[in-house]
Amino acid sequence: MQRVRLRYTKRGRLRFTSHRDFQRAFERALRRAEVPMAYSAGFTPHPKVSYANAAPTGTGSEAEYLEIALTQQRDPEALRALLDECMPTGLDIIDAVEARGSDFSDRLQASEWELRFEGVSPQEAARAADTFLAAESVEVKRQTKKGIRAFDARAAVRTLVPAGGTGQGAPANRADRPGDAACAILRLVVRHVTPAVRPDDVLSGLRATADLAPPVPTAVTRLAQGPLDEETGTVTDPFAPDRDALSGPTGSGDLPSVATVRGGTA
Numbered sequence: 470m471q472r473v474r475l476r477y478t479k480r481g482r483l484r485f486t487s488h489r490d491f492q493r494a495f496e497r498a499l500r501r502a503e504v505p506m507a508y509s510a511g512f513t514p515h516p517k518v519s520y521a522n523a524a525p526t527g528t529g530s531e532a533e534y535l536e537i538a539l540t541q542q543r544d545p546e547a548l549r550a551l552l553d554e555c556m557p558t559g560l561d562i563i564d565a566v567e568a569r570g571s572d573f574s575d576r577l578q579a580s581e582w583e584l585r586f587e588g589v590s591p592q593e594a595a596r597a598a599d600t601f602l603a604a605e606s607v608e609v610k611r612q613t614k615k616g617i618r619a620f621d622a623r624a625a626v627r628t629l630v631p632a633g634g635t636g637q638g639a640p641a642n643r644a645d646r647p648g649d650a651a652c653a654i655l656r657l658v659v660r661h662v663t664p665a666v667r668p669d670d671v672l673s674g675l676r677a678t679a680d681l682a683p684p685v686p687t688a689v690t691r692l693a694q695g696p697l698d699e700e701t702g703t704v705t706d707p708f709a710p711d712r713d714a715l716s717g718p719t720g721s722g723d724l725p726s727v728a729t730v731r732g733g734t735a
Contacts, residue, residue, distance in 0.1 A: 474534065474535070474708065475537065476533065477561060478531050481559045498556050506538070536568060545566055569715065576696050579694065579696075582668050583632065589652070607623040611670060618664065622673070627660055627697065627702050629657050
């Protein structure tokens with residue numbers, strides 16, 4: 470059995486798709502691409518697909534991950550391209566690697582998010598971020614299946630820094646935004662902890678600590694998720710160990726090329 474890890478996106482209007490919507494679209498793509506999937510046992514077999522840390526509905530993402538199990542060897546890049554052709558535009562398969570090891574979920578230690586505040590000046594957003602980070606704890610409440618739950622949103626935040634913006638004298642850094650329209654951007658790096666701290670929890674914390682209330686909903690996009698470099702506060706590539714293993718002495722050359730992906734053999 471071969472395991473292949475895939476990275477995919479949620480862009481544009483497709484950010485409003487739920488995780489279940491994506492599952493249905495992806496399973497249709499597997500059938501259309503005639504991928505030789507491994508199936509679970511039992512009365513209702515399902516294709517072996519494992520999803521990791523799906524982004525909340527309504528948020529965009531450049532770094533969603535899943536893993537599939539195959540009954541035949543396939544070249545990961547050829548398989549990626551074939552699956553991407555079968556997916557709707559906006560749900561794009563952008564990277565693939567053969568799985569080396571079973572520790573992938575442990576690598577997803579943190580996420581980097583972009584928070585775009587329409588109608589907010591960069592100076593105001595920077596002030597709110599400083600106020601949030603200066604707090605020892607920021608209690609927020611969220612509705613869960615077990616009722617309203619309160620927890621500390623501050624402890625999970627590694628960094629929250631301005632990333633440019635436009636308006637009130639700041640230079641425009643986005644081609645799709647006029648220079649005189651206020652739009653602040655913050656970059657958030659948050660650790661994956663239990664209970665999970667989501668971007669909307671941090672937004673609630675900004676509202677509670679610094680009274681940051683944008684006139685329109687904040688656009689949220691996940692830029693990366695993976696191992697956290699504690700020294701620099703950056704999120705690194707979770708596929709790197711798989712690629713390193715493949716190019717090492719024991720990994721090079723052990724994955725045969727595929728002459729024909731659709732219905733072909735290695």
